[in-house]
Amino acid sequence: MRASLIQIAVDEGEPVETRRRRVSSLVREQAGADLVVLPELWTTGAFAYEDFGREAEPLDGPTHEAMAKAASDTGVWLHAGSIPERDPDGTLYNTSLVFSPAGELAAAYRKIHRFGFDEGEAVLMGAGRHPVTVRLPGTTLGVATCYDLRFPELFRRLVDAGAETLVVPAGWPERRRSHWTLLARARAVENQAFVLACGTAGTHAGVPQAGHSIVVDPWGEVLAEAGPGEQVLTVDFDPGRVAVTRDQFPALKDRVLGLEPPRR
Numbered sequence: 284m285r286a287s288l289i290q291i292a293v294d295e296g297e298p299v300e301t302r303r304r305r306v307s308s309l310v311r312e313q314a315g316a317d318l319v320v321l322p323e324l325w326t327t328g329a330f331a332y333e334d335f336g337r338e339a340e341p342l343d344g345p346t347h348e349a350m351a352k353a354a355s356d357t358g359v360w361l362h363a364g365s366i367p368e369r370d371p372d373g374t375l376y377n378t379s380l381v382f383s384p385a386g387e388l389a390a391a392y393r394k395i396h397r398f399g400f401d402e403g404e405a406v407l408m409g410a411g412r413h414p415v416t417v418r419l420p421g422t423t424l425g426v427a428t429c430y431d432l433r434f435p436e437l438f439r440r441l442v443d444a445g446a447e448t449l450v451v452p453a454g455w456p457e458r459r460r461s462h463w464t465l466l467a468r469a470r471a472v473e474n475q476a477f478v479l480a481c482g483t484a485g486t487h488a489g490v491p492q493a494g495h496s497i498v499v500d501p502w503g504e505v506l507a508e509a510g511p512g513e514q515v516l517t518v519d520f521d522p523g524r525v526a527v528t529r530d531q532f533p534a535l536k537d538r539v540l541g542l543e544p545p546r547r
């Protein structure tokens with residue numbers, strides 16, 4: 284299976300519509316890939332809080348339209364990263380969109396863990412409630428977004444639902460790059476799954492982005508890692524390695540569920 288992670292630069296100064304066209308072209312350049320992955324909130328930038336409301340779109344808005352067409356023109360599965368989605372009731376969500384090679388929306392995932400503590404996304408957006416998996420020929424994706432990477436219990440739910448390839452679009456800041464790499468490897472090792480984590484480059488809202496998109500195998504080895512700038516990271520991997528790893532080192536089978544409360 285071939286995956287291409289498009290680590291787009293999100294800089295202010297580039298109008299959203301220009302970036303949408305540029306990203307569409309980059310997706311079309313990935314013909315021959317099976318799966319193309321984009322980062323989190325690449326229309327606005329994950330830290331451009333003031334733009335969330337202005338650029339929010341309905342699920343079937345302009346990014347949906349452009350990405351559905353890019354996926355079908357290219358004949359790839361497209362994890363189109365996330366958009367600021369405006370629900371008909373007015374609530375904003377950080378919502379990831381996954382398209383089939385026919386350009387159909389295969390899944391929408393509203394980010395469950397919102398980042399920002401008492402500001403930004405955490406107060407401006409609603410929280411998703413539903414983990415999401417997507418069945419592809421050859422593997423099942425489990426999707427999560429950026430800050431979700433810090434919450435292993437979500438990934439366990441995805442694995443329990445059959446996920447073998449964990450896809451994490453992000454807008455991770457340079458300041459905590461060491462956490463990004465460490466957590467991507469940890470989620471791969473503990474879940475014995477591939478992790479495809481696609482970040483952004485550039486600087487927006489004064490926050491330099493880490494880049495360093497990364498693909499990790501079920502043994503925790505890094506198959507490919509991007510640099511800090513705009514880059515397409517292409518990697519070939521064998522989804523069958525998940526079953527082999529889980530069979531040869533069956534740690535997942537040793538999980539003990541339903542423990543008693545801690546003794547004090």
Ligand SMILES: O=C(O)CCC(=O)C(=O)O
Pocket residue numbers: 329397398428429430431433454455456459462
């Ligand atoms: O957890 C972090 O350090 C970064 C998270 C983040 O930037 C996000 O979820 O948008």
